Amino acid sequence: MIRVQIYRVTPLETNCSYLVDEATGASAVVDPGDESRALNAQIEQDGGKLTYVMLTHGHYDHICYAKQLADKYGAKIVTGRHNDRFLSDAYLNGTGRHGLDFTPFHADILLDDGETFKLGETEITYLYTPGHTTGCGVYLFDDIMLAGDVLFCESCGRTDLPSGDDRQMVQSLKRLKDLDGDYQVVPGHGPLTTLEHERRYNPFMRRL
Numbered sequence: 740m741i742r743v744q745i746y747r748v749t750p751l752e753t754n755c756s757y758l759v760d761e762a763t764g765a766s767a768v769v770d771p772g773d774e775s776r777a778l779n780a781q782i783e784q785d786g787g788k789l790t791y792v793m794l795t796h797g798h799y800d801h802i803c804y805a806k807q808l809a810d811k812y813g814a815k816i817v818t819g820r821h822n823d824r825f826l827s828d829a830y831l832n833g834t835g836r837h838g839l840d841f842t843p844f845h846a847d848i849l850l851d852d853g854e855t856f857k858l859g860e861t862e863i864t865y866l867y868t869p870g871h872t873t874g875c876g877v878y879l880f881d882d883i884m885l886a887g888d889v890l891f892c893e894s895c896g897r898t899d900l901p902s903g904d905d906r907q908m909v910q911s912l913k914r915l916k917d918l919d920g921d922y923q924v925v926p927g928h929g930p931l932t933t934l935e936h937e938r939r940y941n942p943f944m945r946r947l
Contacts, residue, residue: 741758748773748778763860767814768792772802773804792816795818797872798833803834818876820849852876868911870895870896870898870903870908870912877889882920886915887926891932896927909947913947
């Protein structure tokens with residue numbers, strides 16, 4: 740079982756998730772787009788047992804503090820295989836367009852669609868869900884979905900940035916809609932929601 744805490748970082752208020760496996764204390768940070776002193780303090784308070792830095796996709800507001808955080812705690816950077824090129828391409832990740840100081844890096848662990856790994860004793864599943872970018876993916880564990888910028892509360896990610904694709908977004912949303920059961924959804928930005936709420940009220944899902 741994983742405990743989840745949300746920290747809002749960057750001017751775009753990215754939802755940066757802090758995960759702690761309750762059985763072992765092993766922890767992970769998801770989408771650290773910028774430094775959070777409060778998050779750093781919590782990691783230290785919990786003993787600094789940061790195992791992974793997990794990335795849903797490669798836009799600057801989700802990755803800009805990933806390498807620093809991983810290096811600080813000796814954590815492994817985890818992301819989908821199709822996302823790795825975004826971590827070293829200033830055009831794709833948006834750092835060049837926004838004039839941000841950014842040192843390219845690569846992930847330590849690259850996941851394929853449907854692959855699983857463990858944080859402590861909890862199994863996490865990665866689903867490849869392109870559309871917002873060709874590198875997007877979501878993470879599933881317990882009854883939680885870390886959706887990145889694929890699925891928002893009653894909306895979805897934009898597709899007009901480099902590598903975005905409307906057709907792929909439709910396919911990814913349908914895949915999430917068709918998952919069994921319900922999930923607490925942590926989107927990349929905005930309020931938390933549930934998958935069942937999105938099935939009923941999200942206009943992009945209802946039409947599928």
